[in-house]
Amino acid sequence: DVKVTQSSRYLVKRTGEKVFLECVQDMDHENMFWYRQDPGLGLRLIYFSYDVKMKEKGDIPEGYSVSREKKERFSLILESASTNQTSMYLCASSLGGGHGNTIYFGEGSWLTVV
Amino acid sequence: GQQVMQIPQYQHVQEGEDFTTYCNSSTTLSNIQWYKQRPGGHPVFLIQLVKSGEVKKQKRLTFQFGEAKKNSSLHITATQTTDVGTYFCAEVGSNFGNEKLTFGTGTRLTIIP
Numbered sequence: 001d002v003k004v005t006q007s008s009r010y011l012v013k014r015t016g017e018k019v020f021l022e023c024v025q026d027m028d029h030e031n032m033f034w035y036r037q038d039p040g041l042g043l044r045l046i047y048f049s050y051d052v053k054m055k056e057k058g059d060i061p062e063g064y065s066v067s068r069e070k071k072e073r074f075s076l077i078l079e080s081a082s083t084n085q086t087s088m089y090l091c092a093s094s095l096g097g098g099h100g101n102t103i104y105f106g107e108g109s110w111l112t113v114v
Numbered sequence: 115g116q117q118v119m120q121i122p123q124y125q126h127v128q129e130g131e132d133f134t135t136y137c138n139s140s141t142t143l144s145n146i147q148w149y150k151q152r153p154g155g156h157p158v159f160l161i162q163l164v165k166s167g168e169v170k171k172q173k174r175l176t177f178q179f180g181e182a183k184k185n186s187s188l189h190i191t192a193t194q195t196t197d198v199g200t201y202f203c204a205e206v207g208s209n210f211g212n213e214k215l216t217f218g219t220g221t222r223l224t225i226i227p
Contacts, residue, residue: 031213033214033215035217040123040219041219042120042202042217042218042219042220043157043202043204043217043220044217045214045215045216048214058214059216090156090157094213096213101145101147101162101206101213101215102147102159102162103147103157103159103204103213103215104159105156105157105158106156107155107156108156
């Protein structure tokens with residue numbers, strides 16, 4: 001089974017702090033994604049990556065950056081956390097390369113910014 | 115980005131009743147996927163629809179893709195408490211041959227025992 005692991009399930013951070021959310025997948029997937037989920041808004045794509053050191057902006061990239069130094073790891077960075085970034089963050093991966101596009105999600109990271 | 119509208123946002127049904135959620139797009143969809151998220155959990159892939167007019171079944175769940183590929187539906191017959199959760203449709207877009215999903219807003223299903 002595909003395993004997508006998010007290192008932190010629950011975090012509380014202060015406004016202005018730099019926040020790192022880490023995600024690791026163990027299936028050698030090409031594609032990795034970061035979504036945030038908010039009530040009534042569904043899942044919105046923040047950033048995605050199709051390869052190591054490659055990144056593409058999703059629909060709501062403002063206030064976020066990402067890093068993909070290794071194939072299995074995709075990190076989401078909040079440079080200066082704000083209260084409107086309180087949300088659940090979901091990391092996901094897929095095989096990519098035209099071989100399959102089912103997306104596998106991690107358990108989610110609940111971030112509260114106070 | 116692509117707008118995929120999903121209705122209703124919430125649905126409460128008596129156990130045993132049927133349930134349907136709809137996804138609509140203003141443009142033609144290439145493929146559409148459906149996911150289920152249990153309370154406190156993460157979205158899990160259910161199915162993908164590719165062809166115009168396609169109908170697929172998984173036990174009590176029936177998935178349809180519209181003839182014009184602009185809408186899709188998920189119908190659950192005789193709901194059970196295990197069906198509780200939020201159901202999302204997702205448009206599968208292509209970016210240089212790699213897939214990117216744009217999710218609908220989801221329909222949250224609660225079951226009254």
